[in-house]
Amino acid sequence: MSVNFEMTTSPEVAPKNTLRLRLEVVRFLLGAGGGVKDRIVFYTLLSGLSRAGMIFAINETARRHGEGFGWPVVMLLFCVVSMVGFGYLQKVRAFTLITRIEAQMRNRLSTLLLRANIDFLISGRHGKVYGAMTAEVTQLAQAVVFLVEGIGACVVLLFAIPYLFYVSWIAGLAALGALIIGGISFAFLDGPARRWAYRAADSFALYCDRVTDMLGGWKELRLRASRRAALEAETQGVIETQVFRRMRSERLFAGSTAGAQSAVALLLCFVVIALPYLQSGGAVAMFQVLTIVFLVNGPTEMVFAALPMLSKAESSYVKIKQVEADLMAAQSLALAAPQQTVAAFSEIALRQVTADVGEAREGVVPFHLGPVDLTFHPGETVFICGGNGSGKTTLLSLITGMRHPAKGEITLDGVALTDATTAGYRELFSAVFAQFHLFDHAYGLPESELEALQARIAQLGLAKRVQLLGDKFSNTSLSAGQSRRLALAVALAEQRPIIVLDEFAADQDPANRAFFYDVLMPELSASGRLVLAVTHDDHQFGKCDRLIKMDAGRIVSDEYLTKEI
Numbered sequence: 001m002s003v004n005f006e007m008t009t010s011p012e013v014a015p016k017n018t019l020r021l022r023l024e025v026v027r028f029l030l031g032a033g034g035g036v037k038d039r040i041v042f043y044t045l046l047s048g049l050s051r052a053g054m055i056f057a058i059n060e061t062a063r064r065h066g067e068g069f070g071w072p073v074v075m076l077l078f079c080v081v082s083m084v085g086f087g088y089l090q091k092v093r094a095f096t097l098i099t100r101i102e103a104q105m106r107n108r109l110s111t112l113l114l115r116a117n118i119d120f121l122i123s124g125r126h127g128k129v130y131g132a133m134t135a136e137v138t139q140l141a142q143a144v145v146f147l148v149e150g151i152g153a154c155v156v157l158l159f160a161i162p163y164l165f166y167v168s169w170i171a172g173l174a175a176l177g178a179l180i181i182g183g184i185s186f187a188f189l190d191g192p193a194r195r196w197a198y199r200a201a202d203s204f205a206l207y208c209d210r211v212t213d214m215l216g217g218w219k220e221l222r223l224r225a226s227r228r229a230a231l232e233a234e235t236q237g238v239i240e241t242q243v244f245r246r247m248r249s250e251r252l253f254a255g256s257t258a259g260a261q262s263a264v265a266l267l268l269c270f271v272v273i274a275l276p277y278l279q280s281g282g283a284v285a286m287f288q289v290l291t292i293v294f295l296v297n298g299p300t301e302m303v304f305a306a307l308p309m310l311s312k313a314e315s316s317y318v319k320i321k322q323v324e325a326d327l328m329a330a331q332s333l334a335l336a337a338p339q340q341t342v343a344a345f346s347e348i349a350l351r352q353v354t355a356d357v358g359e360a361r362e363g364v365v366p367f368h369l370g371p372v373d374l375t376f377h378p379g380e381t382v383f384i385c386g387g388n389g390s391g392k393t394t395l396l397s398l399i400t401g402m403r404h405p406a407k408g409e410i411t412l413d414g415v416a417l418t419d420a421t422t423a424g425y426r427e428l429f430s431a432v433f434a435q436f437h438l439f440d441h442a443y444g445l446p447e448s449e450l451e452a453l454q455a456r457i458a459q460l461g462l463a464k465r466v467q468l469l470g471d472k473f474s475n476t477s478l479s480a481g482q483s484r485r486l487a488l489a490v491a492l493a494e495q496r497p498i499i500v501l502d503e504f505a506a507d508q509d510p511a512n513r514a515f516f517y518d519v520l521m522p523e524l525s526a527s528g529r530l531v532l533a534v535t536h537d538d539h540q541f542g543k544c545d546r547l548i549k550m551d552a553g554r555i556v557s558d559e560y561l562t563k564e565i
């Protein structure tokens, strides 16, 4: 399989290397996880200052050779305080900060994701979200160590360079020249390196999509070797592309660092070879200059090692911000609003409600539902039927308040829903969706509902397969029909006034189907609950109070029936 490394994905254009963006990343890193208020800044400054003090003390010790133990003791003190004390504290604090920043960013993205609207969630592939929440968050957070160490190194340089000028202006000029050449060499390769880093991140997001395919489609993949082979080849291609792009980026970053560091090495050569001819002052002056130059070398290397890490962090920052912006644009206002739970209702009405599902693009026509006028009351058992794709599930998503009407309004007891009241309105419903999710805990159920759940598990014939240990299910490895019954047990235990069941009976055996229609439905109706059930079981239509038929996004009939007993 041939891989086009440039175009396997359509990478979003990397932002230009603007100073503003760089500063924004630095500000973010210093602000996140406690930021500038964190002790790390204090330790870094003290570590830098004590290293600068160490340089000074070493020189003074050399200059005052034979003048007693004063300066040697000061020198040793500075060494211990600088390296052992503040260096250690700085590193420990840095890793505390990394984990805190990672946690903060993951929490923020999780919160946004939990509040994302239905259109975002059903829009398909979410590799970018996985990528941002995993690799990009880690890379961005790790840059904070390099940032603080880079700042510490700059503190040393701010002291050491003027001091070098003071001891030898020739060596000072050479050091400044080396830094400038290093900076230019870094800037030259940094742009292309960052662009490849962006492309590598795009490939990683694509890889996350392939992993989703592998985990979600494992059954289909087992049944057809050629499908598995094709997905494997596709995944390998994505991995190769990611590796290629990453390597390109890393090579360029390594080049930029090496270029900068060679400039500093050249300075050392210059000092050793040329300075004895240019500099007066003899061996002591030479020793002083060399000491400073060697001590300048470490922080300079640090600065040039930190800069690429900041560039990588910048790529991650932009990727995370893109995902954050997508999620922010897709926030369900109803979820962000404070919730006021509604526990009972007299009437729910949809008035001239419409919905548009999907976006128009090549080969895709968005689905339009409505306008729909419907009214529901407690105690009704309503069946909704219609062909595949006629809009039954979309209608349920409107009724349950999960999708906002494009036009029209939904009223609860005569009052139109707003963003502020929708969240509370949703609490009227419990549901088993056609594509439901079974959690391994009965999350959020109070003690009374957990007791009810235990009873429902037994009632639905699952007691031998599942037990409730606290709020945790002992087992969720169940057959399709059993899983759906367990989801139903949870929905029934929730004791909400409305229960929504989307094709519940589809994967039940005849006995469970009969139990569902002949025992459960009448029980729910007698308890005063509104039951909204999507069903294709036309021979069971006589078991409901009301039958709504849909076709191509419209209600074609809405009849009240005389229930069969």
Ligand SMILES: Nc1ncnc2c1ncn2[C@@H]1O[C@H](COP(=O)(O)OP(=O)(O)OP(=O)(O)O)[C@@H](O)[C@H]1O
Pocket (backbone or CB within 6 Å): 122, 123, 124, 357, 358, 359, 366, 367, 386, 387, 388, 389, 390, 391, 392, 393, 394, 395, 434
């Ligand atoms: N994520 C999506 N993007 C675009 N269109 C979608 C999306 N999900 C569903 N649709 C379209 O919306 C229409 C209504 O879908 P819906 O799931 O409401 O139908 P349904 O009556 O419940 O079908 P079924 O009986 O097959 O479950 C369909 O034509 C479907 O193709």
